[in-house]
Amino acid sequence: MKSHFQFSKNERNGIFFLILLIVVLQLIYWFVDFSQDEQLVVNSEIELLNRQIDSFSALQPVKKAFTYNPNFITEEKGYQLGLSLDEIDRLHRFRAIGKYVNTADEFQQVTQVSDSVLNTIKQDFRFPNFKPQKKGTKALLVKPKIAIVKEDLNSVSENELKAISGIGNALAARIIKFRTALGGFLVEDQLYDVYGLKPEVVNKVKERYSVFTKPTIERLNINEVSAYELSSLVYVKYSLAKKIVAYRDSVGTFESIDQLTKIEGFPTNKIERIRLYLLVD
CATH class of the missing domain: 1.20.5 (Single alpha-helices involved in coiled-coils or other helix-helix interfaces)
Structure with a gap:
Protein backbone atom coordinates (compact mmCIF):
# COMPACT_ATOMS: atom_id res chain seq x y z
CA MET A 1 0.00 0.00 0.00
CA ILE A 53 6.58 77.02 7.50
CA ASP A 54 8.71 79.30 5.29
CA SER A 55 5.71 80.08 3.11
CA PHE A 56 3.65 81.05 6.20
CA SER A 57 6.52 83.23 7.49
CA ALA A 58 6.65 85.07 4.19
CA LEU A 59 2.99 86.03 4.63
CA GLN A 60 3.59 87.68 8.02
CA PRO A 61 3.46 91.52 7.87
CA VAL A 62 6.79 93.23 8.23
CA LYS A 63 6.92 95.69 11.12
CA LYS A 64 7.76 99.17 9.97
CA ALA A 65 10.60 100.85 11.84
CA PHE A 66 9.80 104.45 12.74
CA THR A 67 12.74 106.79 12.52
CA TYR A 68 13.06 110.26 13.99
CA ASN A 69 15.41 113.24 14.08
CA PRO A 70 17.13 113.11 17.52
CA ASN A 71 17.53 116.90 17.48
CA PHE A 72 13.85 117.20 18.39
CA ILE A 73 13.59 114.66 21.21
CA THR A 74 11.16 115.89 23.87
CA GLU A 75 11.50 115.22 27.59
CA GLU A 76 8.89 112.46 27.47
CA LYS A 77 10.41 110.86 24.38
CA GLY A 78 13.87 110.98 25.95
CA TYR A 79 12.52 109.40 29.11
CA GLN A 80 11.03 106.55 27.07
CA LEU A 81 14.33 106.03 25.23
CA GLY A 82 16.22 105.66 28.52
CA LEU A 83 17.93 109.07 28.62
CA SER A 84 18.43 110.77 31.95
CA LEU A 85 17.11 114.26 32.63
CA ASP A 86 20.66 115.65 32.56
CA GLU A 87 21.33 114.10 29.14
CA ILE A 88 18.09 115.57 27.76
CA ASP A 89 18.97 118.96 29.24
CA ARG A 90 22.36 118.96 27.49
CA LEU A 91 20.68 118.32 24.15
CA HIS A 92 18.12 121.08 24.70
CA ARG A 93 20.76 123.62 25.75
CA PHE A 94 22.74 122.71 22.63
CA ARG A 95 19.65 123.23 20.49
CA ALA A 96 18.74 126.48 22.27
CA ILE A 97 21.81 128.18 20.77
CA GLY A 98 20.74 127.18 17.26
CA LYS A 99 23.01 124.15 16.80
CA TYR A 100 22.17 120.65 15.55
CA VAL A 101 23.73 117.21 15.85
CA ASN A 102 24.27 115.51 12.49
CA THR A 103 25.63 112.09 13.49
CA ALA A 104 25.16 109.56 16.27
CA ASP A 105 28.69 110.34 17.50
CA GLU A 106 27.85 114.04 17.78
CA PHE A 107 24.68 113.13 19.66
CA GLN A 108 26.77 111.19 22.18
CA GLN A 109 29.29 114.03 22.52
CA VAL A 110 26.55 116.54 23.28
CA THR A 111 24.38 114.43 25.59
CA GLN A 112 27.21 112.27 27.07
CA VAL A 113 24.90 109.26 26.79
CA SER A 114 26.44 105.85 27.49
CA ASP A 115 27.53 103.51 24.68
CA SER A 116 24.94 100.89 25.65
CA VAL A 117 22.01 103.31 25.41
CA LEU A 118 23.35 104.85 22.19
CA ASN A 119 23.71 101.47 20.50
CA THR A 120 20.09 100.71 21.37
CA ILE A 121 18.55 103.91 19.98
CA LYS A 122 20.87 105.10 17.20
CA GLN A 123 19.49 102.61 14.65
CA ASP A 124 16.29 104.70 14.53
CA PHE A 125 18.05 108.06 14.10
CA ARG A 126 17.25 109.94 10.91
CA PHE A 127 19.35 112.96 10.07
CA PRO A 128 18.45 115.28 7.16
CA ASN A 129 20.45 114.76 3.97
CA PHE A 130 22.25 117.89 2.87
CA LYS A 131 22.96 117.69 -0.88
CA PRO A 132 26.23 119.35 -1.95
CA GLN A 133 25.85 122.30 -4.33
CA LYS A 134 26.59 121.48 -7.96
CA LYS A 135 29.53 123.16 -9.59
CA GLY A 136 28.73 126.10 -11.84
CA THR A 137 25.49 127.02 -10.06
CA LYS A 138 25.07 130.32 -8.32
CA ALA A 139 24.86 130.25 -4.61
CA LEU A 140 21.65 131.72 -3.27
CA LEU A 141 22.05 134.38 -0.65
CA VAL A 142 20.13 133.16 2.35
CA LYS A 143 19.52 135.52 5.20
CA PRO A 144 20.87 133.84 8.33
CA LYS A 145 18.32 133.12 10.99
CA ILE A 146 18.87 134.76 14.34
CA ALA A 147 18.98 132.09 17.00
CA ILE A 148 16.57 132.71 19.85
CA VAL A 149 18.29 132.33 23.19
CA LYS A 150 15.77 130.59 25.38
CA GLU A 151 15.20 131.47 28.99
CA ASP A 152 14.18 129.38 31.97
CA LEU A 153 10.49 128.52 32.13
CA ASN A 154 10.70 128.20 35.90
CA SER A 155 11.80 131.81 36.35
CA VAL A 156 9.64 133.60 33.75
CA SER A 157 7.35 136.33 35.13
CA GLU A 158 3.74 137.15 34.34
CA ASN A 159 4.73 140.27 32.41
CA GLU A 160 7.17 138.29 30.27
CA LEU A 161 4.48 135.71 29.51
CA LYS A 162 2.01 138.43 28.49
CA ALA A 163 4.47 139.54 25.81
CA ILE A 164 3.65 136.30 23.95
CA SER A 165 0.75 136.51 21.50
CA GLY A 166 -2.30 134.70 22.86
CA ILE A 167 -1.49 135.16 26.56
CA GLY A 168 -3.33 137.82 28.52
CA ASN A 169 -3.52 138.67 32.20
CA ALA A 170 -5.68 135.68 33.14
CA LEU A 171 -3.60 133.04 31.31
CA ALA A 172 -0.29 134.48 32.50
CA ALA A 173 -1.51 134.35 36.11
CA ARG A 174 -2.87 130.83 35.59
CA ILE A 175 0.49 129.57 34.25
CA ILE A 176 2.35 130.98 37.25
CA LYS A 177 -0.24 129.52 39.64
CA PHE A 178 0.03 126.09 37.98
CA ARG A 179 3.83 126.24 38.16
CA THR A 180 3.64 127.04 41.87
CA ALA A 181 1.25 124.14 42.50
CA LEU A 182 3.65 121.76 40.74
CA GLY A 183 6.62 123.10 42.67
CA GLY A 184 8.12 124.00 39.31
CA PHE A 185 7.88 122.56 35.82
CA LEU A 186 9.74 119.30 35.21
CA VAL A 187 9.09 119.29 31.46
CA GLU A 188 7.87 121.95 29.04
CA ASP A 189 4.96 119.76 27.95
CA GLN A 190 3.30 120.35 31.32
CA LEU A 191 2.20 123.67 29.81
CA TYR A 192 -0.40 121.68 27.86
CA ASP A 193 -2.05 120.90 31.23
CA VAL A 194 -2.77 124.57 31.99
CA TYR A 195 -6.51 125.06 31.67
CA GLY A 196 -7.47 127.27 28.72
CA LEU A 197 -3.98 127.41 27.21
CA LYS A 198 -4.28 126.43 23.55
CA PRO A 199 -1.68 124.10 21.99
CA GLU A 200 -0.58 126.70 19.43
CA VAL A 201 0.06 129.18 22.25
CA VAL A 202 1.99 126.52 24.19
CA ASN A 203 4.22 126.06 21.15
CA LYS A 204 4.94 129.78 21.13
CA VAL A 205 5.96 129.63 24.79
CA LYS A 206 8.19 126.63 24.13
CA GLU A 207 9.97 128.53 21.38
CA ARG A 208 11.17 131.09 23.91
CA TYR A 209 11.33 129.16 27.18
CA SER A 210 12.65 125.79 28.32
CA VAL A 211 13.10 124.06 31.67
CA PHE A 212 16.73 124.64 32.61
CA THR A 213 16.51 124.59 36.41
CA LYS A 214 14.41 121.63 37.47
CA PRO A 215 12.87 121.60 40.94
CA THR A 216 14.00 119.00 43.44
CA ILE A 217 11.09 116.56 43.59
CA GLU A 218 10.91 113.70 46.07
CA ARG A 219 9.13 111.00 44.13
CA LEU A 220 6.52 109.07 46.12
CA ASN A 221 6.74 105.29 46.52
CA ILE A 222 3.45 104.04 45.11
CA ASN A 223 3.64 100.93 47.35
CA GLU A 224 3.86 102.94 50.59
CA VAL A 225 2.19 106.30 50.00
CA SER A 226 -1.16 107.12 51.59
CA ALA A 227 -4.21 108.43 49.77
CA TYR A 228 -3.73 111.83 51.40
CA GLU A 229 -0.12 112.05 50.21
CA LEU A 230 -1.11 110.97 46.70
CA SER A 231 -3.77 113.65 46.52
CA SER A 232 -1.06 116.29 47.05
CA LEU A 233 -0.06 115.73 43.43
CA VAL A 234 -1.68 118.14 40.97
CA TYR A 235 -2.69 115.28 38.67
CA VAL A 236 -4.32 113.09 41.35
CA LYS A 237 -7.59 113.98 43.05
CA TYR A 238 -8.40 112.53 46.47
CA SER A 239 -11.13 110.28 45.03
CA LEU A 240 -8.63 108.78 42.59
CA ALA A 241 -6.00 108.47 45.31
CA LYS A 242 -8.39 106.34 47.40
CA LYS A 243 -9.00 104.06 44.39
CA ILE A 244 -5.25 103.64 43.90
CA VAL A 245 -4.70 102.66 47.55
CA ALA A 246 -7.70 100.30 47.46
CA TYR A 247 -6.37 98.64 44.32
CA ARG A 248 -2.95 98.26 45.94
CA ASP A 249 -4.52 96.64 49.02
CA SER A 250 -6.36 94.16 46.77
CA VAL A 251 -3.41 93.10 44.59
CA GLY A 252 -0.60 93.38 47.14
CA THR A 253 2.00 95.64 45.55
CA PHE A 254 2.49 97.49 42.29
CA GLU A 255 5.06 95.98 39.94
CA SER A 256 5.14 99.04 37.66
CA ILE A 257 3.59 102.49 37.34
CA ASP A 258 1.74 101.27 34.24
CA GLN A 259 -0.51 99.16 36.47
CA LEU A 260 -2.26 102.38 37.45
CA THR A 261 -3.99 102.39 34.06
CA LYS A 262 -5.98 99.30 35.14
CA ILE A 263 -7.78 101.35 37.80
CA GLU A 264 -11.25 102.52 36.84
CA GLY A 265 -11.35 106.24 36.22
CA PHE A 266 -7.57 106.66 36.00
CA PRO A 267 -6.59 109.39 33.48
CA THR A 268 -4.49 107.29 31.13
CA ASN A 269 -3.59 110.36 29.06
CA LYS A 270 -1.73 111.72 32.11
CA ILE A 271 0.28 108.59 32.92
CA GLU A 272 3.54 110.08 31.63
CA ARG A 273 3.06 113.20 33.79
CA ILE A 274 2.16 111.21 36.89
CA ARG A 275 5.13 108.89 36.29
CA LEU A 276 7.44 111.87 36.91
CA TYR A 277 6.30 112.05 40.55
CA LEU A 278 6.05 108.36 41.48
CA LEU A 279 8.34 105.36 41.81
CA VAL A 280 7.95 101.62 42.48
CA ASP A 281 10.08 100.26 45.29
Whole structure:
Protein backbone atom coordinates (compact mmCIF):
# COMPACT_ATOMS: atom_id res chain seq x y z
CA MET A 1 0.00 0.00 0.00
CA LYS A 2 1.38 3.41 -1.03
CA SER A 3 2.13 5.80 1.86
CA HIS A 4 0.48 9.21 1.89
CA PHE A 5 3.87 10.77 2.76
CA GLN A 6 5.66 9.73 -0.37
CA PHE A 7 6.32 12.49 -2.92
CA SER A 8 7.20 12.44 -6.51
CA LYS A 9 10.48 13.85 -7.76
CA ASN A 10 8.79 17.04 -9.00
CA GLU A 11 7.05 17.47 -5.66
CA ARG A 12 10.32 17.02 -3.78
CA ASN A 13 11.99 19.59 -6.02
CA GLY A 14 9.16 22.04 -5.41
CA ILE A 15 9.37 21.60 -1.65
CA PHE A 16 13.14 22.06 -1.78
CA PHE A 17 12.88 25.34 -3.73
CA LEU A 18 10.16 26.61 -1.38
CA ILE A 19 12.35 25.96 1.65
CA LEU A 20 15.30 27.57 -0.14
CA LEU A 21 13.20 30.67 -0.95
CA ILE A 22 12.11 30.97 2.69
CA VAL A 23 15.74 30.77 3.85
CA VAL A 24 16.85 33.42 1.31
CA LEU A 25 14.07 35.80 2.40
CA GLN A 26 15.02 35.32 6.04
CA LEU A 27 18.68 36.10 5.24
CA ILE A 28 17.67 39.25 3.35
CA TYR A 29 15.48 40.36 6.27
CA TRP A 30 18.27 39.89 8.80
CA PHE A 31 21.24 41.23 6.84
CA VAL A 32 19.87 43.97 4.55
CA ASP A 33 19.48 47.50 6.16
CA PHE A 34 16.15 49.14 5.18
CA SER A 35 16.54 52.08 7.62
CA GLN A 36 18.10 54.30 4.94
CA ASP A 37 14.92 54.24 2.84
CA GLU A 38 12.84 55.05 5.90
CA GLN A 39 15.19 57.94 6.74
CA LEU A 40 14.82 59.29 3.20
CA VAL A 41 11.04 59.28 3.59
CA VAL A 42 11.30 61.08 6.98
CA ASN A 43 13.73 63.64 5.56
CA SER A 44 11.40 64.34 2.65
CA GLU A 45 8.49 64.91 5.02
CA ILE A 46 10.59 67.26 7.19
CA GLU A 47 11.73 69.23 4.14
CA LEU A 48 8.12 69.60 2.99
CA LEU A 49 7.09 70.83 6.46
CA ASN A 50 9.93 73.39 6.51
CA ARG A 51 8.81 74.72 3.12
CA GLN A 52 5.28 75.17 4.42
CA ILE A 53 6.58 77.02 7.50
CA ASP A 54 8.71 79.30 5.29
CA SER A 55 5.71 80.08 3.11
CA PHE A 56 3.65 81.05 6.20
CA SER A 57 6.52 83.23 7.49
CA ALA A 58 6.65 85.07 4.19
CA LEU A 59 2.99 86.03 4.63
CA GLN A 60 3.59 87.68 8.02
CA PRO A 61 3.46 91.52 7.87
CA VAL A 62 6.79 93.23 8.23
CA LYS A 63 6.92 95.69 11.12
CA LYS A 64 7.76 99.17 9.97
CA ALA A 65 10.60 100.85 11.84
CA PHE A 66 9.80 104.45 12.74
CA THR A 67 12.74 106.79 12.52
CA TYR A 68 13.06 110.26 13.99
CA ASN A 69 15.41 113.24 14.08
CA PRO A 70 17.13 113.11 17.52
CA ASN A 71 17.53 116.90 17.48
CA PHE A 72 13.85 117.20 18.39
CA ILE A 73 13.59 114.66 21.21
CA THR A 74 11.16 115.89 23.87
CA GLU A 75 11.50 115.22 27.59
CA GLU A 76 8.89 112.46 27.47
CA LYS A 77 10.41 110.86 24.38
CA GLY A 78 13.87 110.98 25.95
CA TYR A 79 12.52 109.40 29.11
CA GLN A 80 11.03 106.55 27.07
CA LEU A 81 14.33 106.03 25.23
CA GLY A 82 16.22 105.66 28.52
CA LEU A 83 17.93 109.07 28.62
CA SER A 84 18.43 110.77 31.95
CA LEU A 85 17.11 114.26 32.63
CA ASP A 86 20.66 115.65 32.56
CA GLU A 87 21.33 114.10 29.14
CA ILE A 88 18.09 115.57 27.76
CA ASP A 89 18.97 118.96 29.24
CA ARG A 90 22.36 118.96 27.49
CA LEU A 91 20.68 118.32 24.15
CA HIS A 92 18.12 121.08 24.70
CA ARG A 93 20.76 123.62 25.75
CA PHE A 94 22.74 122.71 22.63
CA ARG A 95 19.65 123.23 20.49
CA ALA A 96 18.74 126.48 22.27
CA ILE A 97 21.81 128.18 20.77
CA GLY A 98 20.74 127.18 17.26
CA LYS A 99 23.01 124.15 16.80
CA TYR A 100 22.17 120.65 15.55
CA VAL A 101 23.73 117.21 15.85
CA ASN A 102 24.27 115.51 12.49
CA THR A 103 25.63 112.09 13.49
CA ALA A 104 25.16 109.56 16.27
CA ASP A 105 28.69 110.34 17.50
CA GLU A 106 27.85 114.04 17.78
CA PHE A 107 24.68 113.13 19.66
CA GLN A 108 26.77 111.19 22.18
CA GLN A 109 29.29 114.03 22.52
CA VAL A 110 26.55 116.54 23.28
CA THR A 111 24.38 114.43 25.59
CA GLN A 112 27.21 112.27 27.07
CA VAL A 113 24.90 109.26 26.79
CA SER A 114 26.44 105.85 27.49
CA ASP A 115 27.53 103.51 24.68
CA SER A 116 24.94 100.89 25.65
CA VAL A 117 22.01 103.31 25.41
CA LEU A 118 23.35 104.85 22.19
CA ASN A 119 23.71 101.47 20.50
CA THR A 120 20.09 100.71 21.37
CA ILE A 121 18.55 103.91 19.98
CA LYS A 122 20.87 105.10 17.20
CA GLN A 123 19.49 102.61 14.65
CA ASP A 124 16.29 104.70 14.53
CA PHE A 125 18.05 108.06 14.10
CA ARG A 126 17.25 109.94 10.91
CA PHE A 127 19.35 112.96 10.07
CA PRO A 128 18.45 115.28 7.16
CA ASN A 129 20.45 114.76 3.97
CA PHE A 130 22.25 117.89 2.87
CA LYS A 131 22.96 117.69 -0.88
CA PRO A 132 26.23 119.35 -1.95
CA GLN A 133 25.85 122.30 -4.33
CA LYS A 134 26.59 121.48 -7.96
CA LYS A 135 29.53 123.16 -9.59
CA GLY A 136 28.73 126.10 -11.84
CA THR A 137 25.49 127.02 -10.06
CA LYS A 138 25.07 130.32 -8.32
CA ALA A 139 24.86 130.25 -4.61
CA LEU A 140 21.65 131.72 -3.27
CA LEU A 141 22.05 134.38 -0.65
CA VAL A 142 20.13 133.16 2.35
CA LYS A 143 19.52 135.52 5.20
CA PRO A 144 20.87 133.84 8.33
CA LYS A 145 18.32 133.12 10.99
CA ILE A 146 18.87 134.76 14.34
CA ALA A 147 18.98 132.09 17.00
CA ILE A 148 16.57 132.71 19.85
CA VAL A 149 18.29 132.33 23.19
CA LYS A 150 15.77 130.59 25.38
CA GLU A 151 15.20 131.47 28.99
CA ASP A 152 14.18 129.38 31.97
CA LEU A 153 10.49 128.52 32.13
CA ASN A 154 10.70 128.20 35.90
CA SER A 155 11.80 131.81 36.35
CA VAL A 156 9.64 133.60 33.75
CA SER A 157 7.35 136.33 35.13
CA GLU A 158 3.74 137.15 34.34
CA ASN A 159 4.73 140.27 32.41
CA GLU A 160 7.17 138.29 30.27
CA LEU A 161 4.48 135.71 29.51
CA LYS A 162 2.01 138.43 28.49
CA ALA A 163 4.47 139.54 25.81
CA ILE A 164 3.65 136.30 23.95
CA SER A 165 0.75 136.51 21.50
CA GLY A 166 -2.30 134.70 22.86
CA ILE A 167 -1.49 135.16 26.56
CA GLY A 168 -3.33 137.82 28.52
CA ASN A 169 -3.52 138.67 32.20
CA ALA A 170 -5.68 135.68 33.14
CA LEU A 171 -3.60 133.04 31.31
CA ALA A 172 -0.29 134.48 32.50
CA ALA A 173 -1.51 134.35 36.11
CA ARG A 174 -2.87 130.83 35.59
CA ILE A 175 0.49 129.57 34.25
CA ILE A 176 2.35 130.98 37.25
CA LYS A 177 -0.24 129.52 39.64
CA PHE A 178 0.03 126.09 37.98
CA ARG A 179 3.83 126.24 38.16
CA THR A 180 3.64 127.04 41.87
CA ALA A 181 1.25 124.14 42.50
CA LEU A 182 3.65 121.76 40.74
CA GLY A 183 6.62 123.10 42.67
CA GLY A 184 8.12 124.00 39.31
CA PHE A 185 7.88 122.56 35.82
CA LEU A 186 9.74 119.30 35.21
CA VAL A 187 9.09 119.29 31.46
CA GLU A 188 7.87 121.95 29.04
CA ASP A 189 4.96 119.76 27.95
CA GLN A 190 3.30 120.35 31.32
CA LEU A 191 2.20 123.67 29.81
CA TYR A 192 -0.40 121.68 27.86
CA ASP A 193 -2.05 120.90 31.23
CA VAL A 194 -2.77 124.57 31.99
CA TYR A 195 -6.51 125.06 31.67
CA GLY A 196 -7.47 127.27 28.72
CA LEU A 197 -3.98 127.41 27.21
CA LYS A 198 -4.28 126.43 23.55
CA PRO A 199 -1.68 124.10 21.99
CA GLU A 200 -0.58 126.70 19.43
CA VAL A 201 0.06 129.18 22.25
CA VAL A 202 1.99 126.52 24.19
CA ASN A 203 4.22 126.06 21.15
CA LYS A 204 4.94 129.78 21.13
CA VAL A 205 5.96 129.63 24.79
CA LYS A 206 8.19 126.63 24.13
CA GLU A 207 9.97 128.53 21.38
CA ARG A 208 11.17 131.09 23.91
CA TYR A 209 11.33 129.16 27.18
CA SER A 210 12.65 125.79 28.32
CA VAL A 211 13.10 124.06 31.67
CA PHE A 212 16.73 124.64 32.61
CA THR A 213 16.51 124.59 36.41
CA LYS A 214 14.41 121.63 37.47
CA PRO A 215 12.87 121.60 40.94
CA THR A 216 14.00 119.00 43.44
CA ILE A 217 11.09 116.56 43.59
CA GLU A 218 10.91 113.70 46.07
CA ARG A 219 9.13 111.00 44.13
CA LEU A 220 6.52 109.07 46.12
CA ASN A 221 6.74 105.29 46.52
CA ILE A 222 3.45 104.04 45.11
CA ASN A 223 3.64 100.93 47.35
CA GLU A 224 3.86 102.94 50.59
CA VAL A 225 2.19 106.30 50.00
CA SER A 226 -1.16 107.12 51.59
CA ALA A 227 -4.21 108.43 49.77
CA TYR A 228 -3.73 111.83 51.40
CA GLU A 229 -0.12 112.05 50.21
CA LEU A 230 -1.11 110.97 46.70
CA SER A 231 -3.77 113.65 46.52
CA SER A 232 -1.06 116.29 47.05
CA LEU A 233 -0.06 115.73 43.43
CA VAL A 234 -1.68 118.14 40.97
CA TYR A 235 -2.69 115.28 38.67
CA VAL A 236 -4.32 113.09 41.35
CA LYS A 237 -7.59 113.98 43.05
CA TYR A 238 -8.40 112.53 46.47
CA SER A 239 -11.13 110.28 45.03
CA LEU A 240 -8.63 108.78 42.59
CA ALA A 241 -6.00 108.47 45.31
CA LYS A 242 -8.39 106.34 47.40
CA LYS A 243 -9.00 104.06 44.39
CA ILE A 244 -5.25 103.64 43.90
CA VAL A 245 -4.70 102.66 47.55
CA ALA A 246 -7.70 100.30 47.46
CA TYR A 247 -6.37 98.64 44.32
CA ARG A 248 -2.95 98.26 45.94
CA ASP A 249 -4.52 96.64 49.02
CA SER A 250 -6.36 94.16 46.77
CA VAL A 251 -3.41 93.10 44.59
CA GLY A 252 -0.60 93.38 47.14
CA THR A 253 2.00 95.64 45.55
CA PHE A 254 2.49 97.49 42.29
CA GLU A 255 5.06 95.98 39.94
CA SER A 256 5.14 99.04 37.66
CA ILE A 257 3.59 102.49 37.34
CA ASP A 258 1.74 101.27 34.24
CA GLN A 259 -0.51 99.16 36.47
CA LEU A 260 -2.26 102.38 37.45
CA THR A 261 -3.99 102.39 34.06
CA LYS A 262 -5.98 99.30 35.14
CA ILE A 263 -7.78 101.35 37.80
CA GLU A 264 -11.25 102.52 36.84
CA GLY A 265 -11.35 106.24 36.22
CA PHE A 266 -7.57 106.66 36.00
CA PRO A 267 -6.59 109.39 33.48
CA THR A 268 -4.49 107.29 31.13
CA ASN A 269 -3.59 110.36 29.06
CA LYS A 270 -1.73 111.72 32.11
CA ILE A 271 0.28 108.59 32.92
CA GLU A 272 3.54 110.08 31.63
CA ARG A 273 3.06 113.20 33.79
CA ILE A 274 2.16 111.21 36.89
CA ARG A 275 5.13 108.89 36.29
CA LEU A 276 7.44 111.87 36.91
CA TYR A 277 6.30 112.05 40.55
CA LEU A 278 6.05 108.36 41.48
CA LEU A 279 8.34 105.36 41.81
CA VAL A 280 7.95 101.62 42.48
CA ASP A 281 10.08 100.26 45.29
